[in-house]
Amino acid sequence: MPATTDDATDAPQAYRELLEHYRRYSNLNKASGVLSWDQQVMMPEGGAPARSQQLSTLSGLQHELLTDEAVGDALEALADADLSDEQAAVVREIRREYERSDAVPQELVEEVTATASEAIEVWEGAKADSDFSQFAPTLEKLVELRREIAAHIDPDREPYAVLFEEYEPYLDLETAERVLTRLREELVPLIEDIGESDVTLPRAFDGGSYSTDAQESLSRDILDRLNYDWERGRLDTSSHPFTSGSQFDCRVTTRFLEDDPLSALTATIHEFGHAFYNLGLSQDHYGDPLGESRDLSVHESQSRLWENHVGRSQPFWELIGDDVRETFDVDADDETLYEAANVVYDDNLIRVDADELTYHMHIIVRFEIERDLVNGDLDVEDVPEVWNDKYEQYLGIRPENDAEGCLQDIHWSYGNFGYFPTYTLGSVMAAQLYAAAEDDLGDLDGDIRAGEFEALQEWLRENVHRHGARYTTDELVEVATGESYTADYFLEYVTEKYGQLYDL
Template identity: 40%
Template sequence: MAAIDDLLAHQRQTEALGQVMGRLGWDQETVMPKGAAEQRSEEMAALESVLHARRTDPRVGEWLSAVEPADDVQAAQIREIKRGHERAVKVPADLAAELARVTSMAQGIWAEARAKDDVTAFLPTLKQVVDLRRDEAAAIADGDDLYDALLQDYEPGTSGAEIADLFDRMRPRLVDLRDRLAGANMPAPLDGTFDTAAQLALSHEIAKTFGYSFDNGRIDLAVHPFSSGSGADVRITTRVDEAEPLGCLYSTIHEVGHATYEQNIASDLRLTALGQGVSMGVHESQSRIYENQLARSAPFTRYLYGRMATHFGALSASADEFAQVINRVETGYIRTEADEVHYNLHIMLRFDLERQLFGGQLEVADLEAAWNARFEADFGLKVDKPSNGLLQDVHWSVGLFGYFPTYSLGNVYAGCLHAALRRDVPDLDASLEAGDPAPALKWLRENLQRHGGLRTPRETIEFATGDEISEAPLLDYLDAKYGALFGV
């Protein structure tokens, strides 16, 4: 008994410190003074050193060798602690601290380079980040594939080869749907000026509609929207453009999907190894199903039309065409603004470039040219400026290599969950049209969210749906949805 008690008590403090470090990251991207960047990088490095020492503490290995789990929850906790410990002991402490320091500094350098459309100002820092992540991956991989080693941080149990096979199966149907929609008559985007305060007021209202608790969270502004924290303190960010209110609204809903997953995990799992989302793919399944299958559905957009008219006055689109406006399909540069048809094609580009970077076929100095060539080949557009190309995403600046494919895994998982949800909640459309997603939210909470990291990612989705994971439900949903909206 002593071994399991000591192990879990040690892990609880480690998890608490990890939340503190996450809060510093939130602060850095929202309210931290610009001049504090260098000091913050040292603070992050110091905290990472403490966390690394705790994760590699020899006593953790001794406790793991001695424990006998009393139930399935303890067995799952031991599984996750062991996985983290075995990874941490392979990474030198000075490398872990340096990664934390450099990626903290790199985020600000990226943001400034993006604002100025100056790739050359960012590439030396990006090379530092890539070199450090290569060193880390080499330490973890033990001679195996470097990119696969990085993937385990975000989607344990998957591999680059498996993801490549999935993308090969998805691409033909996505391209076919895109090509069919190219000939459809698309409505104009909303026209007008949309007050910042009104956008944020509507975002707060819709966040509550989708179950976000402001007793345990808050909404702030950031260059790149994100969700941070777990348990009793889960914060989200959004962004505002007064010419385009849907970006703020749907960014908020997306992040609410992440945040409510964390808020809804059973309270007795907080500050344990199971007290957060089990993987980024499963996390993305929540943000994507909230944003797309629920909030972009034709029934919910009929409700949303009235709420937008209340906040902004008369809209340039009619109620009858609003669902088409919300789901309009257009080839564009920006991943976060992409429609559901194009979105996964953006991810495939990033995935292939990442694998080449860590497979030795591509260097950072050649990354912009590779990006631009691939984008033109895939989307038929020449990249006009770096902020529409290589500099658009924050992920690589903070070392999140292996993260991007989890967005598409999340879409696939969301497709599976949506099919099961409609099977189990047959009157879903009626509740969505009434502006009441509660039946869907309850289904997701009970079947997936409250369990946290109890099961592996694949087991989590298969437990929730009662079926094997497949890309078919997502692709069938896209064909049916866009066929109905645009007659293709």
């Protein structure tokens, strides 16, 4: 086990015992992650029944380790111990996980894991056939199981609020609602103004066909430019792009659409942001909370920062313009490519391909539906119709089938209810972090244009990554930016950027 910079040898015996238990739990958790990655990337189609049992067994062992009586005893012994700030943070994070896990029966944990593992294959088949009815019974079971978990953790609170804390324990659901409401109120008029603008941005890639080999080659070249560490990572394809791994091994996936190379490009950069965060976590603290990421809002801030503030910026398209023209044989200058990468689509049904503005309407739809599902205010069988109605209400478009509607995302097949708001919370945080980095570093546009990303990357390493889970989310934002968490920077950023693009 790597030595830690905050030496545990001077800590109480209970602290050392607590770390030993937690590190074993953490390693099982990471092993499960590798099996899950394999299931989505490499596993033969027939492997799901065995894989569900394997993951179920591992989840049971994880639960058993985390809720061991010795962990509870150690936490009790450390309640009033004299600990360093870092040690106190470790105890805080383990205590939070322990208390949530200890409230849930192990057999329920194993059942949820097995059901979710099997659900991935069911979802993929239902999406391929565009038939929600194939997935509905599995989704209903997952919703029921997650409600049970929420009831065990806190039966007196709204189930969805309890589940949301699994992904973002420190920015509460009221904060998420406040941010989502403000964005809906301020982005909808901006989107409407764009729709009424006389400016029509070019769609430089429309009508073309772009080979997956060419797209993969460009994706790898861009990961090279962004300093992705291939000795600790890899790029593969999956039905839904994702990132999996630790500071020693963090892998990204993307997907290629032959009629839309922008989809793979933005997805790859987005996943790079997740991987770059993981790879920047403390290696000395591998296996303890100081070597773990700070929950999903912060994780999404890293992916959205790289995808949008870097990957959709004008300097970035000036940097990669020649590569894009050569790879795809498109006749478009850098300005045209930049504009094409930032079209606000009034007809896009797919979240992962959405622009920066309408993206958050996609999130709001999912948030409202999954909250009603979990809280018992919406029946599973009614999801497709409600989904389509909300798309018409918020985006002015209506899906023609389930594949481009309520089956497009994989998250519910994992049983991940409460995950979606973190995308928007992270986008808001990304703008605040990028503004702070720009204040500290100066001309980031010039760095991006020159392909020099080291200064920004070092700033993120210093102000975000190295802290792991030492700080709560709001504390980390304050440490990194000097201000409390706010949506002001995001709204200023998109208003200025899209005001210029659409001559508002």
